[in-house]
Amino acid sequence: MAPKFLSFLAFLILLIPAATAIGISPAIQTIEYVPEKEFLLSYNAIGAESIETYLRGDLAQYAEIIDPAQGSGPRTFQVRLKIPADAAPGPRQLLVGVIEQPPEGAMVGGRAAYQSPVLVFVPYPGVHLEGTLFAHDININDTERVKLEVINRGTQSVPITASIEIFDAQGASVGRQDFELLTLAGSAGKDFRYDWDSAGHAPGPYFVKAQVISPSGVLERESSFSVGSLQLRILGFTKNGTVGMINPFTIDVKSDWNSPLASVYADVTLNDSTFKTPTIDMQPSEQATLKGYWDLTGAAVGVYDADIKVYYGGALSRATGQVSAIDKLAENASSGITGARIAIAGALLLIAILILVLRRRKK
Amino acid sequence: MAKDVSNKQLATMLVVAIVISLGGTWAVLQKSSDLRSITGLQSSSDTGTAQLTIETIGAIRFAVDTVNFGSGRINTSAGNQRCILDTKGTNNSAQCINFTAVTAGFQLENDGTANASVQLSFSNDADGFLGGDPTINEYRYNVSQNETNSCRNSTGGTGCAAGINCTVAPVSWSDVNTTAPGTTICPKLLFSDLSDSILVDINLTLPYDTPAGAKQSTLTATATTAP
Numbered sequence: 001m002a003p004k005f006l007s008f009l010a011f012l013i014l015l016i017p018a019a020t021a022i023g024i025s026p027a028i029q030t031i032e033y034v035p036e037k038e039f040l041l042s043y044n045a046i047g048a049e050s051i052e053t054y055l056r057g058d059l060a061q062y063a064e065i066i067d068p069a070q071g072s073g074p075r076t077f078q079v080r081l082k083i084p085a086d087a088a089p090g091p092r093q094l095l096v097g098v099i100e101q102p103p104e105g106a107m108v109g110g111r112a113a114y115q116s117p118v119l120v121f122v123p124y125p126g127v128h129l130e131g132t133l134f135a136h137d138i139n140i141n142d143t144e145r146v147k148l149e150v151i152n153r154g155t156q157s158v159p160i161t162a163s164i165e166i167f168d169a170q171g172a173s174v175g176r177q178d179f180e181l182l183t184l185a186g187s188a189g190k191d192f193r194y195d196w197d198s199a200g201h202a203p204g205p206y207f208v209k210a211q212v213i214s215p216s217g218v219l220e221r222e223s224s225f226s227v228g229s230l231q232l233r234i235l236g237f238t239k240n241g242t243v244g245m246i247n248p249f250t251i252d253v254k255s256d257w258n259s260p261l262a263s264v265y266a267d268v269t270l271n272d273s274t275f276k277t278p279t280i281d282m283q284p285s286e287q288a289t290l291k292g293y294w295d296l297t298g299a300a301v302g303v304y305d306a307d308i309k310v311y312y313g314g315a316l317s318r319a320t321g322q323v324s325a326i327d328k329l330a331e332n333a334s335s336g337i338t339g340a341r342i343a344i345a346g347a348l349l350l351i352a353i354l355i356l357v358l359r360r361r362k363k
Numbered sequence: 364m365a366k367d368v369s370n371k372q373l374a375t376m377l378v379v380a381i382v383i384s385l386g387g388t389w390a391v392l393q394k395s396s397d398l399r400s401i402t403g404l405q406s407s408s409d410t411g412t413a414q415l416t417i418e419t420i421g422a423i424r425f426a427v428d429t430v431n432f433g434s435g436r437i438n439t440s441a442g443n444q445r446c447i448l449d450t451k452g453t454n455n456s457a458q459c460i461n462f463t464a465v466t467a468g469f470q471l472e473n474d475g476t477a478n479a480s481v482q483l484s485f486s487n488d489a490d491g492f493l494g495g496d497p498t499i500n501e502y503r504y505n506v507s508q509n510e511t512n513s514c515r516n517s518t519g520g521t522g523c524a525a526g527i528n529c530t531v532a533p534v535s536w537s538d539v540n541t542t543a544p545g546t547t548i549c550p551k552l553l554f555s556d557l558s559d560s561i562l563v564d565i566n567l568t569l570p571y572d573t574p575a576g577a578k579q580s581t582l583t584a585t586a587t588t589a590p
Contacts, residue, residue: 024421115587
C-alpha cells in the first residue's frame, strides 16, 4: 500500500508546474468616452499565490483600485475610473496590472506581470474621419471581398459618400462600386463591402483604391491583392555534379497559388537515370527547394539531358535542360588555372608600378 | 433481525411493480393528447436572442523562473581578469572556479487567450548586481524564439517590417535595462499552444575584484494585451 501511495504522491508532485502563471480577466476592454462618467470595472486576478494589483497608463491618475486583499492569491477586484472632461483627443488607455512575487533564493529570478488595457478614444472636435481598407489574396474564379472601414473620430456628424475601385497591373479599372450618401454620426463607424468576382480576369497583382468624400475633404486608402493561379514555376535547378560520388540535386520552385499545396515532389530524369525527391508541403505563394540526390558513382564525365517534372495539386510543371557531370580533378585544375592567371596578372601589375616609380626617381 | 423475504413475496412485489408501471404509462399516454400542442414548431412571431460572451484571459508565466550559477570564484592566480558565465553553458574552467554550468535560460510562455506584447526590466545593472571593476563587469541578456514563430512583429509578421519592426529583441547580448517597464522584447507573443514561448538568456562577466557574498537580481516580464 505504502509504495502505491508514494508513487501516487510522486505523480501528483510531477503534475505541479515549475511556476504558476499570473493573469487577469478580462484581458482587454474598450469603453465609450463620456465626459465625467464613472465606470466600475470588475477583474479577476488569477494564478499566483501572492498577487499585487496596480494601475498605469495616461488615465491612471483618474482611476483607483478597490482591492481589499492586496498581496493575496486569486481574487476579484474592481477599478473605479472617472473619465475626465478635459482629456486630450485621441487614443487613451488605462493599464490594470497584476504582478507576482519574485521567486525566493534565486541568484537571478524571473517574475511575471500582466496588464489589461482599458481603451478609451477621446473624440476630436468637429469631424475626424479615419479609414482602413482590407483586401486579401485569392485564387482564380474566387470572389475578392474588399472591406473599407470608416469611423468618424470626431464629435460632429458628417455626410459621406464612398467608392471602391479595383485596377489590374496595367492600371485599367476592372471593377467599381459606389455607395449611397449617408450620414455618419460622431464616434460612429460604417463598413463598406465590395464583392468582386475574379472570373474572367487574369491571375496576377491587383490594386484597390477607396475614396470617402465628405465636406471636410477626401479620404483615400489603397491596398492590393493577387489573384493566384494553380501553377508552380521551376525557377532553376542544379547544373553540375561531380563523378564518383552522390551529389545533392536541388530544384527551386515558386508557387503562384494563394492556398497551401500539399505533397509537392519532382521526378528527375538525367539521361537514363531517374530519381524522385521527397514530398514537401508549400505555403501560399511560397518559394521552396526540392532536394534529391544524383548518383554519379561509376558515371562518365559528360553532358546529360535533364527532364524535370514537378507534381503538385493534380498538376504538373516541366523543365528541360542540360547538366554536366565533371571530374573533381579537372574542376580543381580549372580553379588552379584561374588562380595562376590572377597571380600572373598581379605580378605584371607590380612590375609596371615598379618601372613607373624607378622612372620618376631618375627624373 | 427482520425476517428474510421469501421468493413468493418477491415475485408478488415484482408483479405489483410491473402493473403500477404499465398503469402509469397508460395513464400518461391517455393524457398526452393535451400535450400535443408542445412541439418544436414556432407558434408565434416572437423573436429570441441568444447571447454569448467569450471572456478573454491575459496570462503569462515563467516556465523556468530561476537561474543559479552556484558558488565560485574567479581564477585570478592564472592571470585572469574576469569570469564569464551564461545560460547557454559558458563556464570556462580556466577563468571560473567551482561555478555551476547552466544550460537553460528563462522560458516565458503566453498562457492566456490573447496575444500580448512583452517588456522586460531588471532590478539592477552590472554595478548593482555584481560590483567590482565597472570597466570589466557586465550583465547582459538576449532573447530568442523558444517555439518557432511564437513572437511576431507588431503587424503579425515573422520578419522585420520596414527594417525596424522586428520580432524578438535584442537577439545579441545587450546590457540590461533597469527602467520599468523596460525594453520591448516581443511586440506580439502569440497564445497558441504550439507557438507561445520565448527564451531570455543572461550573460555575466564577473571581474577579478567582485566583492564576495550572495548576489541577487530579479527580471520582470510585463505582458500587455496587444489590441
